[in-house]
Structure formats: C-alpha cells, structure tokens
Amino acid sequence: MNTTTTTPAATAPIPPATAQAARPGGPARRWWGLPLLRDMRADYLGFVVRLQRRHGDLTRMRLVHEDAWDLMSPELVREALVTHADQLIRWERGIAVFEQVFGQSVLVTEGDTWQRQRRMLMPAFSPRRVAGYAQLMTDAARSALDAAVPAGQAEALVPMDTLWTGVAMDVILRTLFSESAKADARDAAWATQTLSETAFREMFMPFTLPDWLPLPGKSAKRRALKALRGLVQRHIDARRREEGGPAGAPPRTDLLHMLLALRDESTGEPLSPQEVFDQCMVSFQAGHETSATTLLWWSRLMAEHPEAAQRAQAEVDSVLPPGQTPGPEHLARLPFLAATLKEALRLYPPIAALMTRRTTAPITLGGLAVPQGAMLRITPWVLHRDERWFAQADRFVPERFLDDAPAIPKGAWIPFGVGPRVCIGQHFAMLEMTLLAAMLLQRYQLRLPGGAPACAPRLHVTLRPDGPVMVRLARRR
Numbered sequence: 089m090n091t092t093t094t095t096p097a098a099t100a101p102i103p104p105a106t107a108q109a110a111r112p113g114g115p116a117r118r119w120w121g122l123p124l125l126r127d128m129r130a131d132y133l134g135f136v137v138r139l140q141r142r143h144g145d146l147t148r149m150r151l152v153h154e155d156a157w158d159l160m161s162p163e164l165v166r167e168a169l170v171t172h173a174d175q176l177i178r179w180e181r182g183i184a185v186f187e188q189v190f191g192q193s194v195l196v197t198e199g200d201t202w203q204r205q206r207r208m209l210m211p212a213f214s215p216r217r218v219a220g221y222a223q224l225m226t227d228a229a230r231s232a233l234d235a236a237v238p239a240g241q242a243e244a245l246v247p248m249d250t251l252w253t254g255v256a257m258d259v260i261l262r263t264l265f266s267e268s269a270k271a272d273a274r275d276a277a278w279a280t281q282t283l284s285e286t287a288f289r290e291m292f293m294p295f296t297l298p299d300w301l302p303l304p305g306k307s308a309k310r311r312a313l314k315a316l317r318g319l320v321q322r323h324i325d326a327r328r329r330e331e332g333g334p335a336g337a338p339p340r341t342d343l344l345h346m347l348l349a350l351r352d353e354s355t356g357e358p359l360s361p362q363e364v365f366d367q368c369m370v371s372f373q374a375g376h377e378t379s380a381t382t383l384l385w386w387s388r389l390m391a392e393h394p395e396a397a398q399r400a401q402a403e404v405d406s407v408l409p410p411g412q413t414p415g416p417e418h419l420a421r422l423p424f425l426a427a428t429l430k431e432a433l434r435l436y437p438p439i440a441a442l443m444t445r446r447t448t449a450p451i452t453l454g455g456l457a458v459p460q461g462a463m464l465r466i467t468p469w470v471l472h473r474d475e476r477w478f479a480q481a482d483r484f485v486p487e488r489f490l491d492d493a494p495a496i497p498k499g500a501w502i503p504f505g506v507g508p509r510v511c512i513g514q515h516f517a518m519l520e521m522t523l524l525a526a527m528l529l530q531r532y533q534l535r536l537p538g539g540a541p542a543c544a545p546r547l548h549v550t551l552r553p554d555g556p557v558m559v560r561l562a563r564r565r
Contacts, residue, residue, distance in 0.1 A: 112146045136467045247556050287549050
C-alpha cells in the first residue's frame with residue numbers, strides 16, 4: 089500500500105483540549121466507522137492532521153467495535169504514557185502483527201515478561217556500552233562511503249536510499265555479529281521493506297489471514313520472513329559452534345555476545361535460545377531500518393539547505409583533523425551536526441504514527457474520563473509539526489535544537505517515544521547516525537540535482553520518501 093501525505097499548512101487554529109466540552113469532539117459515525125477506516129488507510133497522516141484541525145487535541149471516535157481516542161498535545165501524551173503508564177498496554181492488533189516477525193521480544197511483550205527482558209537488556213544499550221560499538225560502526229561505513237563516488241570521478245549522482253540502507257545494514261550486522269553484510273545486503277533490504285509494507289497493511293485488518301493462503305502479498309511475506317530468520321539463525325548457530333570449539337579465540341565484543349552473556353539479577357537465569365533469537369530479530373530490523381530512514385531524510389534536507397550543510401561541515405572540520413575517524417568522544421563537540429539530525433527526526437520521524445495503547449483501567453486525560461478498554465493513538469508527525477511547539481514548523485531549522493534555543497516542551501519531540509517504553513536503542517541510534525553523518529560530510533559536498541522532484545512521505549511502518557532520493561556528492565578537495 090502506498091500511503092502518502094502532503095505537508096499540511098498550519099493555518100486553522102487548533103481548539104485546545106482544555107477548552108473542549110465534557111465530551112471530546114470527533115467525526116460523526118456512519119456505517120460503523122468504515123468510511124473513517126477507509127480514509128485512514130488512504131492517508132493516515134493527513135487524516136490525523138485534519139482531525140486535530142477540526143476537533144482539537146483530544147478526540148474520540150467509534151471504529152467498528154473500537155473506542156478510539158487521539159492524543160495530540162505534549163501534555164496529553166505525557167499524561168497517558170508517563171502518568172498512566174501502569175494502566176496501559178500496547179494495542180493488541182499491532183502486537184499481533186509485530187509478533188509474526190519479532191516473536192516474544194522486548195518490543196512485543198507485556199507485564200512481568202517485558203519488565204524482565206527490559207531489565208536484562210538495559211546494560212547492553214547503556215551509553216557506555218553503546219560507545220564500545222562505535223568502531224564497529226565506523227569500520228562498516230568507511231568503505232561504503234569512500235566508494236559512494238566511483239574511483240577517478242570527482243562527483244556522482246548517488247541513490248542515497250541504496251547507500252544508507254547498505255551502510256546501516258552493515259553496521260547492525262557487524263554490531264550484532266561482528267560480520268559484514270555484503271553477501272546478504274540486497275535480500276535483507278528487500279525483506280525489510282516487504283515486511284514493513286505488509287505489517288502496515290495488516291494493521292488495518294481485524295485479523296491476519298494465514299500466510300499459506302494464495303493471496304496477494306502472502307508469497308512475498310513468506311519469502312521475506314524466511315530470508316531474515318535464516319540470516320539471523322545462521323549467525324547465532326555459527327556463534328554457538330564457535331563458543332563450543334577450541335579455546336584461545338579472541339573474545340567477542342558484539343551485541344550477540346552481550347545477549348548470550350546476560351543474566352537476570354534476581355534469578356541468575358540467561359535469556360532463553362528463543363529470546364536471544366527474537367531480540368536479534370528486533371535489533372536487526374529496527375536497528376538498521378530506522379537509522380537508514382533518518383539518514384536518508386537528513387541527506388535530502390542537507391542537500392536542500394546548503395547553508396546548514398556548510399555549517400555542519402565546518403563544525404566537523406574544526407573537531408576532526410583530515411582523515412581522523414569520528415568517535416563517541418567527539419559527539420559533545422558536534423552540537424550543530426546533532427541538531428540537524430534531530431531536526432530531520434522532527435520533520436520526518438521514522439515511526440510517524442501508530443504509537444497505540446489500550447487502557448486496562450479507567451483513567452483521566454485532560455480532565456476527561458477515559459473508560460477501560462479505550463484505544464489511545466499518538467501520532468508523532470502531528471506533534472512534531474505543530475506551530476505551538478515549533479515556530480515555522482514545516483521549515484528545516486536545526487537551530488531550534490541548540491542549547492541556547494527556547495526549551496521544547498516535554499512530549500513535543502518524541503521520535504523515540506516517551507515513558508517506560510521509550511526506545512531502548514535510542515543511544516545506539518544517535519551515536520550511529522552522528523558518526524555516519526560526520527563521515528559523509530568529511531568526504532563530500534551534498535547538492536540537490538537540478539529539477540529534483542519534491543519528496544512526498546510514504547507511511548508504512550516507517551516513514552520513507554515516495555521514490556528514490558538522488559543527491560549529487562562531490563569529493564572535497
């Protein structure tokens with residue numbers, strides 16, 4: 089499915105939630121809400137933008153059997169995901185779809201199982217531990233970035249989606265397994281996009297039909313799952329054989345080694361073999377797709393805004409002598425580069441929608457009673473482009489993320505989520521993206537080719553451009 093949206097003009101005033109009546113507004117229900125579902129499926133982001141413009145920050149609608157509430161202000165988002173976190177679970181339909189790919193991983197589980205997994209995994213994703221993966225990241229990126237412009241050429245028109253997908257995939261495979269992605273890159277990239285498209289489509293269905301049925305898309309989904317599961321299992325099996333072999337091999341420092349070594353503080357138990365597999369699947373899929381998508385949008389934005397690109401490049405040059413590889417020790421001295429990445433995450437959050445929860449008990453939001461069993465929907469795209477929190481919200485303004493800029497309200501910028509279920513890999517993602525962006529700027533000037541078409545966002549599970557992103561890379565003298 090190709091779900092696209094255009095950037096909305098911030099014109100009509102938004103009725104604040106606090107000014108709403110005792111009953112939240114929302115669209116009229118006709119035909120059990122099926123026309124609303126049709127509109128959401130055709131243009132989900134545009135639908136939610138229009139919903140906010142017409143009905144305010146807190147809306148309610150009936151969709152077949154669902155009591156659906158949309159939360160579209162930072163205060164409401166934090167009230168739900170922080171204050172009432174213990175009264176929420178993840179939306180069952182989304183979990184059922186994700187479970188087919190990620191099994192019983194930390195992305196999917198709830199309750200005591202989730203708490204145990206999260207507690208065990210946190211040390212592997214702490215800022216200090218993540219810093220230890222930096223060399224694996226830069227080693228993976230170096231050859232691909234050096235070869236982005238063919239040898240002997242001063243410049244080339246480069247498909248940035250292909251470049252960043254390959255680099256990010258190599259990064260996550262080296263970080264997970266200390267192995268390069270060369271042999272698997274093309275198949276894994278296809279499988280990742282296929283599963284993203286399939287998952288988004290299936291979320292709008294009441295249930296998932298068996299994958300063995302001869303229906304459109306089922307054959308591709310089966311092949312994609314087989315490819316990714318085979319890739320991950322191959323690496324895990326090889327590691328187990330390696331660890332059972334002769335002593336004397338150098339110790340591994342990758343993420344798989346960490347997963348195999350983890351022990352529950354209270355029981356001393358390790359992750360089960362299935363849990364190790366499931367965590368590797370979610371780390372691979374989420375760990376490369378979201379970073380590649382962000383770097384893709386960032387490249388396009390930097391090519392469109394040469395002043396910002398030149399400022400970031402000058403900052404990189406001032407911190408890193410020619411030929412020096414960036415590391416975690418340099419990040420604090422690259423605030424503007426980090427700001428350009430945060431602004432790209434604001435304008436085009438990889439997870440732009442479908443951050444959905446179910447209430448397990450009655451709660452209140454914005455002073456209004458929300459019953460048990462309600463579905464709460466949060467759409468970062470809408471929060472990130474709201475003029476109340478971000479002046480000139482549709483413009484690329486990295487300066488808004490510098491230390492001397494006005495404070496951004498908590499809950500207004502949530503590319504990694506908020507609350508107890510905030511993305512466990514956020515430090516990994518920011519380190520990877522900053523290092524790779526710095527390495528690209530060390531090597532090339534970015535220019536938008538003449539006549540380049542506008543990039544319309546296309547929403548599957550992640551938000552990607554609707555078409556190739558071509559950028560002219562020129563070697564720096």
